[in-house]
Amino acid sequence: MPDGGAYGGATTMPSLARKGRGAVTNPGVRYESSHAELYDDGWGTLDADFAELPPLRTTLTREASRSALSWNDSPDLGFDRSLNPYRGCEHGCVYCYARPAHAYVGMSPGLDFETKLMFKPNLPELLEKELSRPGYEAKPVALGANTDPYQPVERTLGITRRVLEVLETFGHPVTIVTKGALVLRDLDILQRLAARNLVHVCLSVTTLDMKLARVMEPRAANPLKRLAAVTDLAKAGVPVGVLAAPMIPGLNDMEMERILEASARAGATRAGYVLLRLPLEIKAMFEAWLQEHHPDRAARVLALVRETRGGRLYDARFGQRQTGTGPYAELLAQRFRLALRRFGLDGRQGMRGGLDCSQFRAPQAAPRQLALL
Template sequence: MPDGGASAMPSLARKGRGAVTNPPVRYESTRTERCDDGWGTLAAEFAELPPLPTELIREKAKTALSWNDSPDIGFDRSLNPYRGCEHGCVYCYARPAHAYVGMSPGLDFETRLMFKPDLPELLEKELSKPGYVAKPVALGANTDPYQPVERTLGITRRVLEVLERFGHPVTIVTKSAGVLRDLDILARLSERNLVHVCLSVTTLDGKLARIMEPRAATPLKRLEAVAALAKADVRTGVLVAPIIPGLNDMEMERILEMSARAGAGRAGYVLLRLPLEIRGMFEAWLQEHYPDRAARVLALVRETRGGQFYDSRFGLRQTGTGPYAELIAQRFKLAMRRFGLEGRDRMGEGGLDCMQFRPPQAAPRQLELL
């Protein structure tokens, strides 16, 4: 079993990819490791690594909706067109889930993507079941519904078409300006109070964004998307997530200021979480890109998690504990007030209309006409 520590292997860093390691699948009983034979062969092998292409794997999904009863999140159901995410965010909390399908949470997560082409049809069947009660569904709660492959696969758009037809409320969180492709549907849903969209803005530093989220939209593009959505009267917010102590936490107020100027109506934040394999991957990433501040960042992370790297208790996972976490919470609250976000539309599912839900009438069968 991996212990979550930083890997001693040579870096697997590739241009355009986030992770610099590819840890083994934690459920496997055996694992293999390369070792140097003393003749420099391992170093030579890792000297010039070729680019990693994106591999698409068709998944035959059995159900469309995923259900949860977590008190930490504001929804009880979600839709995920994809497993894995090409954006490559090194800190992504969804990475460990790739082990469930026998793949590494590291580079596999961002290069070996599973897609669900039948998701819209499955969703239509599930929403048509007698007794289904509509509540806001989170689209892409696990991985981004507008990651680059959506440009060609278009599964997210087809899902939105189903939700619009059924009058079903939906929430969306994305790092992609690609959400504007579906502005026509989102605008119609917004007129019926059936949607709100949230752009995740982690940093305004373009260099940091390229290293930390290599295939996500630039920070400027995300703010432009906020502005375009707001102009179209689509309820729009910003999520400052994750806040990484010692790396991007100093940008929080500026992100909120720019988001408010762009037209965001609400905002939220999440403190960095390092469960399972993410801890070792994040440590390796820090040592690769920011060796001068790695120790400081990790020390601050531990300070916000009771001396550990992660605290899984409900109510604490998102915001952390201790003086540094409390300082971030106070800064966020004051910035919300300063930039006029306090009192505006808040994060979460509240306010969306669940009463418009109506399954489309099925075409009458021949016998019903007799």
């Protein structure tokens, strides 16, 4: 199947762009046996019908979770377990690799992903039970590996904070990746965890261009707020890094050195990057977004992406998904390595090595009956 035509591609759908939302399409669910497409009956009314669309509200649905920890054995990831308080993400980042997962619950990876959210109110209780099981071996758990644990709804729901409280009680190490400046709300817990070498926080900074950030990540904290969060975390003694991700060829990759320099000035001691990933439906969604917001450079960006993915828009093979292949990808990797050394972001300053797993202890359960005298 061609790269751009799957699941309701940009060539068959009018723009569904809404203010404050990232995706401009809402492709069908790939697991459904039939797909509906909009069709102009010849009267020329289709574009007019979609010219002024009303705002989309965010809706929340409780998810009846049966387990807290998600496990993986991917060689591309530096962790084997993760926690995700939310399914879907209101930040609306058009490039988000987690979007296709919304199809598992019968919803679109497009606008549905950022407007129809599911939350797991019992996640902290499930986590406590799983950590208390005999034989559980503690290793760092990634909080928010799929969707952001500090997206806007966390401000009122507070599930991420409750999860951190459980992890602190058990002495369990945790890593956090977020675009949300809301992470500073939990600075008290993070400071205590940091004092025990049990936490590392990473802020994702994709661009320093405010205009680009507004259309690429419409409901995430702006880049300056994220860098300010890095500063506050560092001053509080919380180990903090920055993830320049994704790097999009021809769109924001020229900012890599500036992002890393600004991150180092803000107090980050480590950094990483990921090349743009476009699995499944995201290929067509990203094309539609480029045509909507950057029509003058869309062809160039897509050509460069294909150059880093063996002539396609995505290569899912392990070992290549994160960094790509070919001269352009190799140059990006070389620039990153040089910038790490130049700005002191190789982790040699301000870090004490890996997180400490030896402090893990399951709290003593309350006795069920009085002890015999």
